[in-house]
Amino acid sequence: MARTTPHDHPLTEGEPLYRKIATQLLGELHDGTIPPGERLPGERQLAEHFGVSRETVRQALQLLRRDGLVATDRRGSHAALPGLPVETPASSGFPLGAGGAAHNAVTRTTVAWEAPPPGHAEALDVAPGRPTLVHRYWSASAGGRELRTAVTSFSAVALAEVEELSRYRDRADGTCAAELRRAYDWMRRAGLSLHHRDTITRIAGTPSVRVTRRVHDQFGRPLEVTELVMDAQEDVLVYEFMVPAAV
Incomplete structure (x- = not known):
């Protein structure tokens, strides 16, 4: 300054x-x-x-x-201002699916300090029933034709290593709006290389797919798990990529 x-x-x-x-x-x-x-x-x-x-x-x-x-x-x-960050994120945006939402979509985000959803705790090495930071994302296009919902749980490692995430704990009451669009950049700036694994599965009998993202660091430690449900007509697809830590 x-x-x-x-x-x-x-x-x-x-x-x-x-x-x-x-x-x-x-x-x-x-x-x-x-x-x-x-x-x-x-x-x-x-x-x-x-x-x-x-x-x-x-x-x-x-x-x-x-x-x-x-x-x-x-x-x-x-x-605590809403709005786009000035610097362009160097890695894929958070949460999973937010970048593909319609331009005129209505979105809501909240954070809560609570036990993660079933399946997240094991993936994050969190003891059953033990709370962690849980982020929820909801987006709907005009008229509600395209709906996306995502739930993300962060690990103890992510909260310990990334200061910007840990500060949300004290106000994560389930109603607090959360500006986490730069979460992956915060992780990189903390010296973490990000290994994303996204699994996309069609939900039988519906026009929707479920995308499950697991993120680990360069030491194999889990950082976050996200489950996104969105309207689509896709078959199963799994892809992986690495985002190096900030130098």
């Missing part, structure tokens, strides 16, 4: 300084200086960046938290 000074953002008469800083910070969140879901710099760094006191920064963050634009947990504050 480039350093600014108070002279770079003169106060409007009568406007509190913390509100001005909140507006400046919100602008940087919108323009992608701090991408959606990324952790914000600490209060001291923000104070130096804007040329104000830490108390002013604290008040500005509180204002943004009140409006749901910034979330804070034990790991710090991070942007």
Whole structure:
């Protein structure tokens, strides 16, 4: 972040300084200086960046938290804005199937801290009944003609290695909207090479297919399992590919 000074953002008469800083910070969140879901710099760094006191920064963050634009947990504050990330993802998008949804589709995403669905726990080496981070995705095209639903469970390894994922634990109540489109890039940036295995199976008697994705790292440790159900007329197909860790 480039350093600014108070002279770079003169106060409007009568406007509190913390509100001005909140507006400046919100602008940087919108323009992608701090991408959606990324952790914000600490209060001291923000104070130096804007040329104000830490108390002013604290008040500005509180204002943004009140409006749901910034979330804070034990790991710090991070942007909670919806929207596309500025940088182009270097690997396939998350969740599985989201990239193929119709342009005008209506989507919903949530995260919960709960026991994973049947079959996920064993694949992720999670003890039966033990909770983990579970992400749900729902997408429907205009008129509801094309429907996609996906459920993803993350392993303990993924949560331990990838800070951006672990911070969702404290607010994963099943209703919290989740901006995880860069999940695979977060994994790569944490030094993990991603081995995807996607199995596509036609669901008998329906126009739908089930796609099951399992992701491991370079050490063979499971990272996540996703099950996607979508309308299609495809036969079974299995393919694998590797995404190297970020250098």
